[in-house]
Amino acid sequence: xxxxxxxxxSVRARLPIVVGWLKENRPEVLCVQETKVQDVxxxxxxxxxxxxxxxxxxxxxxxxxxxxxxxxxxKVQFGFDDEPEDRSRIMRAEINGxxxxxTYVPQGYMRGTEKFEYKLRWFERLRGYFExxxxxxxxxxxxxxxxxAPLAMDVYDPVSLLGxxxxxxxxxxxxxxVMEWGFVDVFRKQCKEGGHYTFWDYRMRNSYKVNAGWRLxxxxxxxxxxxxxxxxxxxKGVRExxxxxxxxxxxxxxxx
DNA sequence: ATGGTCGGCAACCGA
Numbered sequence: 632x633x634x635x636x637x638x639x640x641s642v643r644a645r646l647p648i649v650v651g652w653l654k655e656n657r658p659e660v661l662c663v664q665e666t667k668v669q670d671v672x673x674x675x676x677x678x679x680x681x682x683x684x685x686x687x688x689x690x691x692x693x694x695x696x697x698x699x700x701x702x703x704x705x706k707v708q709f710g711f712d713d714e715p716e717d718r719s720r721i722m723r724a725e726i727n728g729x730x731x732x733x734t735y736v737p738q739g740y741m742r743g744t745e746k747f748e749y750k751l752r753w754f755e756r757l758r759g760y761f762e763x764x765x766x767x768x769x770x771x772x773x774x775x776x777x778x779x780a781p782l783a784m785d786v787y788d789p790v791s792l793l794g795x796x797x798x799x800x801x802x803x804x805x806x807x808x809v810m811e812w813g814f815v816d817v818f819r820k821q822c823k824e825g826g827h828y829t830f831w832d833y834r835m836r837n838s839y840k841v842n843a844g845w846r847l848x849x850x851x852x853x854x855x856x857x858x859x860x861x862x863x864x865x866x867k868g869v870r871e872x873x874x875x876x877x878x879x880x881x882x883x884x885x886x887x
Numbered sequence: 888a889t890g891g892t893c894g895g896c897a898a899c900c901g902a
Contacts, residue, residue: 640893640894640902641893641894641895643894643895644893644894644895665894665902667894667895668895691895691896692894692895692896692900692901693895693900693901693902738901738902740901740902778902787888788888788889791888791889830902832890832891832892832902833891833892833893833902834890834891834892834893834902835888835889835890835891835892836890836891836892837888837890838888838890838891841888842888843888843890874893876893877892877893877902
Protein backbone atom coordinates (compact mmCIF):
# COMPACT_ATOMS: atom_id res chain seq x y z
CA UNK A 632 0.00 0.00 0.00
CA UNK A 633 1.05 3.58 -0.58
CA UNK A 634 0.69 6.21 2.16
CA UNK A 635 1.22 9.92 1.46
CA UNK A 636 1.35 13.14 3.46
CA UNK A 637 0.84 16.66 2.11
CA UNK A 638 0.54 20.02 3.86
CA UNK A 639 -1.88 21.66 1.42
CA UNK A 640 -2.00 25.15 2.99
CA SER A 641 -5.80 25.41 2.43
CA VAL A 642 -7.69 22.48 0.92
CA ARG A 643 -10.00 24.87 -0.92
CA ALA A 644 -7.24 26.97 -2.50
CA ARG A 645 -5.43 23.74 -3.44
CA LEU A 646 -8.48 21.67 -4.41
CA PRO A 647 -7.52 21.14 -8.08
CA ILE A 648 -4.00 20.16 -7.03
CA VAL A 649 -5.14 17.68 -4.35
CA VAL A 650 -7.86 16.12 -6.49
CA GLY A 651 -5.59 15.97 -9.54
CA TRP A 652 -2.82 14.39 -7.51
CA LEU A 653 -5.17 11.72 -6.08
CA LYS A 654 -6.55 10.94 -9.55
CA GLU A 655 -3.06 10.51 -10.97
CA ASN A 656 -1.52 8.62 -8.08
CA ARG A 657 -4.43 6.74 -6.48
CA PRO A 658 -2.65 6.01 -3.15
CA GLU A 659 -4.45 3.95 -0.50
CA VAL A 660 -3.98 6.78 1.99
CA LEU A 661 -3.40 10.52 1.74
CA CYS A 662 -3.10 12.54 4.95
CA VAL A 663 -3.30 16.30 4.62
CA GLN A 664 -2.61 19.16 7.02
CA GLU A 665 -3.58 22.83 7.17
CA THR A 666 -6.93 22.36 5.48
CA LYS A 667 -7.92 25.79 6.90
CA VAL A 668 -11.63 25.11 6.65
CA GLN A 669 -14.54 24.55 9.02
CA ASP A 670 -16.21 21.15 8.70
CA VAL A 671 -19.43 22.56 7.19
CA UNK A 672 -17.45 24.09 4.31
CA UNK A 673 -15.22 21.08 3.54
CA UNK A 674 -15.33 20.36 -0.24
CA UNK A 675 -16.61 16.76 0.07
CA UNK A 676 -18.19 16.53 -3.40
CA UNK A 677 -14.85 16.83 -5.22
CA UNK A 678 -13.60 13.73 -3.38
CA UNK A 679 -16.88 11.81 -3.75
CA UNK A 680 -16.55 12.26 -7.51
CA UNK A 681 -13.15 10.54 -7.65
CA UNK A 682 -14.13 7.68 -5.36
CA UNK A 683 -12.21 8.72 -2.26
CA UNK A 684 -13.54 8.45 1.27
CA UNK A 685 -12.53 11.01 3.86
CA UNK A 686 -12.47 11.97 7.51
CA UNK A 687 -11.59 15.48 8.64
CA UNK A 688 -11.65 18.04 11.41
CA UNK A 689 -11.01 21.72 10.95
CA UNK A 690 -11.57 25.22 12.25
CA UNK A 691 -11.77 28.69 10.81
CA UNK A 692 -8.51 30.01 9.25
CA UNK A 693 -5.95 27.78 10.90
CA UNK A 694 -4.88 24.15 11.20
CA UNK A 695 -7.19 21.32 10.08
CA UNK A 696 -6.36 17.70 9.25
CA UNK A 697 -7.93 15.17 6.90
CA UNK A 698 -7.40 11.60 5.74
CA UNK A 699 -8.45 10.41 2.28
CA UNK A 700 -8.60 6.77 1.28
CA UNK A 701 -9.83 4.50 -1.50
CA UNK A 702 -10.67 2.02 1.26
CA UNK A 703 -12.76 2.10 4.43
CA UNK A 704 -11.55 4.57 7.04
CA UNK A 705 -12.36 3.00 10.38
CA LYS A 706 -12.03 3.90 14.06
CA VAL A 707 -11.58 7.62 13.39
CA GLN A 708 -10.61 9.74 16.40
CA PHE A 709 -9.50 13.33 16.72
CA GLY A 710 -7.26 15.04 19.23
CA PHE A 711 -5.26 13.64 22.11
CA ASP A 712 -7.92 11.25 23.35
CA ASP A 713 -10.16 13.12 25.79
CA GLU A 714 -8.38 16.47 25.68
CA PRO A 715 -10.48 19.11 23.91
CA GLU A 716 -7.74 21.19 22.25
CA ASP A 717 -5.83 20.39 19.06
CA ARG A 718 -8.57 18.26 17.56
CA SER A 719 -7.69 19.90 14.24
CA ARG A 720 -4.01 18.97 14.62
CA ILE A 721 -4.08 15.24 15.34
CA MET A 722 -6.31 12.43 14.13
CA ARG A 723 -6.05 8.69 13.75
CA ALA A 724 -7.82 5.96 11.86
CA GLU A 725 -7.44 2.35 10.82
CA ILE A 726 -7.15 1.59 7.11
CA ASN A 727 -6.42 -1.88 5.67
CA GLY A 728 -5.51 -3.02 9.18
CA UNK A 729 -2.85 -0.30 9.54
CA UNK A 730 -3.10 2.36 12.25
CA UNK A 731 -2.67 5.77 10.62
CA UNK A 732 -1.84 8.86 12.70
CA UNK A 733 -1.94 12.23 10.96
CA THR A 734 -0.42 15.23 12.77
CA TYR A 735 0.15 18.91 12.20
CA VAL A 736 2.68 19.73 14.90
CA PRO A 737 2.62 23.33 16.26
CA GLN A 738 5.29 25.40 14.50
CA GLY A 739 6.46 27.05 17.74
CA TYR A 740 6.87 30.71 16.63
CA MET A 741 10.23 31.42 18.35
CA ARG A 742 12.50 29.72 20.86
CA GLY A 743 12.05 31.09 24.36
CA THR A 744 8.32 31.70 23.95
CA GLU A 745 5.25 29.95 25.33
CA LYS A 746 4.43 28.69 21.86
CA PHE A 747 7.79 26.98 21.60
CA GLU A 748 7.34 25.35 25.01
CA TYR A 749 3.93 24.19 23.84
CA LYS A 750 5.55 22.59 20.79
CA LEU A 751 8.05 20.69 22.96
CA ARG A 752 5.24 19.59 25.28
CA TRP A 753 3.22 18.51 22.24
CA PHE A 754 5.87 15.91 21.35
CA GLU A 755 5.83 14.64 24.94
CA ARG A 756 2.06 14.27 24.81
CA LEU A 757 2.42 12.46 21.49
CA ARG A 758 4.80 9.94 23.03
CA GLY A 759 2.19 9.25 25.71
CA TYR A 760 -0.49 8.98 23.04
CA PHE A 761 1.43 6.25 21.21
CA GLU A 762 2.13 4.40 24.45
CA UNK A 763 -1.51 4.49 25.45
CA UNK A 764 -3.16 3.64 22.14
CA UNK A 765 -0.81 1.31 20.27
CA UNK A 766 1.41 -1.72 20.73
CA UNK A 767 5.01 -1.47 19.54
CA UNK A 768 4.55 -4.70 17.56
CA UNK A 769 1.65 -3.47 15.43
CA UNK A 770 1.64 -1.75 12.05
CA UNK A 771 1.52 1.98 12.81
CA UNK A 772 2.29 4.81 10.42
CA UNK A 773 2.70 8.33 11.81
CA UNK A 774 2.80 11.06 9.19
CA UNK A 775 2.43 14.77 8.82
CA UNK A 776 4.00 18.18 8.95
CA UNK A 777 6.14 17.62 12.05
CA UNK A 778 7.81 21.04 11.81
CA UNK A 779 11.21 19.52 12.58
CA ALA A 780 14.19 18.98 10.32
CA PRO A 781 15.85 15.98 12.02
CA LEU A 782 19.42 16.42 10.76
CA ALA A 783 21.76 19.02 9.24
CA MET A 784 21.29 17.38 5.84
CA ASP A 785 17.57 18.18 6.12
CA VAL A 786 17.95 21.97 5.82
CA TYR A 787 19.51 24.12 3.10
CA ASP A 788 21.84 26.01 5.45
CA PRO A 789 22.46 24.23 8.76
CA VAL A 790 24.80 26.97 10.03
CA SER A 791 22.57 30.01 9.67
CA LEU A 792 19.35 28.13 10.43
CA LEU A 793 20.62 26.60 13.66
CA GLY A 794 18.33 27.85 16.44
CA UNK A 795 15.25 28.17 14.24
CA UNK A 796 12.15 26.62 15.90
CA UNK A 797 12.20 23.82 13.32
CA UNK A 798 15.94 23.20 13.49
CA UNK A 799 17.53 23.18 16.94
CA UNK A 800 18.71 20.55 19.44
CA UNK A 801 15.62 20.83 21.66
CA UNK A 802 13.05 20.03 18.96
CA UNK A 803 15.30 17.37 17.50
CA UNK A 804 15.47 15.74 20.95
CA UNK A 805 11.70 16.14 21.33
CA UNK A 806 11.13 14.37 18.01
CA UNK A 807 13.66 11.72 19.01
CA UNK A 808 11.67 11.14 22.20
CA VAL A 809 8.68 10.10 20.09
CA MET A 810 10.80 8.11 17.64
CA GLU A 811 12.13 6.05 20.55
CA TRP A 812 8.66 4.60 21.02
CA GLY A 813 9.64 2.47 18.02
CA PHE A 814 9.48 4.51 14.82
CA VAL A 815 11.70 4.48 11.75
CA ASP A 816 12.05 7.53 9.47
CA VAL A 817 11.03 5.82 6.25
CA PHE A 818 12.43 8.44 3.89
CA ARG A 819 15.79 8.36 5.64
CA LYS A 820 15.80 4.57 5.59
CA GLN A 821 15.37 4.61 1.82
CA CYS A 822 17.57 7.61 1.02
CA LYS A 823 20.81 8.48 2.85
CA GLU A 824 21.58 11.66 0.97
CA GLY A 825 20.82 15.23 2.04
CA GLY A 826 19.24 18.04 0.04
CA HIS A 827 15.84 16.35 -0.32
CA TYR A 828 13.21 18.74 0.99
CA THR A 829 9.43 18.94 1.35
CA PHE A 830 9.06 22.67 2.16
CA TRP A 831 10.33 25.92 0.66
CA ASP A 832 9.41 29.19 2.40
CA TYR A 833 7.13 31.44 0.35
CA ARG A 834 8.75 34.44 1.99
CA MET A 835 12.18 33.75 0.59
CA ARG A 836 12.38 34.83 -3.00
CA ASN A 837 13.41 31.97 -5.32
CA SER A 838 13.64 29.50 -2.43
CA TYR A 839 12.36 26.70 -4.65
CA LYS A 840 14.51 27.66 -7.60
CA VAL A 841 17.70 27.60 -5.52
CA ASN A 842 16.47 24.62 -3.46
CA ALA A 843 16.59 26.56 -0.18
CA GLY A 844 14.31 24.01 1.47
CA TRP A 845 13.60 22.02 4.59
CA ARG A 846 12.55 18.38 5.20
CA LEU A 847 9.67 18.93 7.62
CA UNK A 848 7.07 16.46 6.34
CA UNK A 849 7.65 12.90 7.38
CA UNK A 850 6.46 9.32 7.19
CA UNK A 851 7.41 7.40 10.30
CA UNK A 852 6.60 3.71 10.50
CA UNK A 853 6.68 1.23 13.39
CA UNK A 854 9.57 -1.18 12.97
CA UNK A 855 7.28 -3.98 11.88
CA UNK A 856 5.81 -1.83 9.11
CA UNK A 857 9.12 -0.16 8.18
CA UNK A 858 10.55 -3.62 7.38
CA UNK A 859 8.02 -3.78 4.56
CA UNK A 860 8.82 -0.36 3.11
CA UNK A 861 10.01 -0.66 -0.47
CA UNK A 862 10.22 3.00 -1.58
CA UNK A 863 9.84 6.50 -0.21
CA UNK A 864 9.93 9.62 -2.33
CA UNK A 865 9.10 13.31 -2.35
CA UNK A 866 6.82 14.30 -5.23
CA LYS A 867 7.85 17.69 -6.55
CA GLY A 868 5.56 17.36 -9.58
CA VAL A 869 2.85 19.44 -7.88
CA ARG A 870 5.22 22.42 -8.03
CA GLU A 871 4.42 22.69 -11.74
CA UNK A 872 0.81 23.54 -10.90
CA UNK A 873 -0.59 27.03 -10.67
CA UNK A 874 -0.52 28.39 -7.11
CA UNK A 875 1.41 25.49 -5.52
CA UNK A 876 1.53 24.94 -1.75
CA UNK A 877 4.79 25.75 0.03
CA UNK A 878 4.97 22.01 0.84
CA UNK A 879 4.96 19.00 -1.51
CA UNK A 880 3.72 15.42 -0.92
CA UNK A 881 5.89 12.67 0.51
CA UNK A 882 4.94 9.10 -0.38
CA UNK A 883 5.90 5.74 1.11
CA UNK A 884 5.21 2.33 -0.36
CA UNK A 885 4.81 -0.77 1.81
CA UNK A 886 4.64 -4.38 0.65
CA UNK A 887 1.67 -6.39 1.85
C1' DA B 888 21.52 30.80 -0.39
C1' DT B 889 20.99 36.19 4.41
C1' DG B 890 15.12 37.34 2.10
C1' DG B 891 10.36 38.33 2.19
C1' DT B 892 4.68 35.59 0.14
C1' DC B 893 0.79 33.42 0.83
C1' DG B 894 -4.29 31.99 2.72
C1' DG B 895 -8.06 33.30 5.31
C1' DC B 896 -10.74 36.87 6.10
C1' DA B 897 -11.82 41.26 6.63
C1' DA B 898 -7.36 43.70 10.59
C1' DC B 899 -3.90 41.28 10.96
C1' DC B 900 -2.40 36.32 12.34
C1' DG B 901 0.23 32.34 11.33
C1' DA B 902 3.65 29.93 8.60
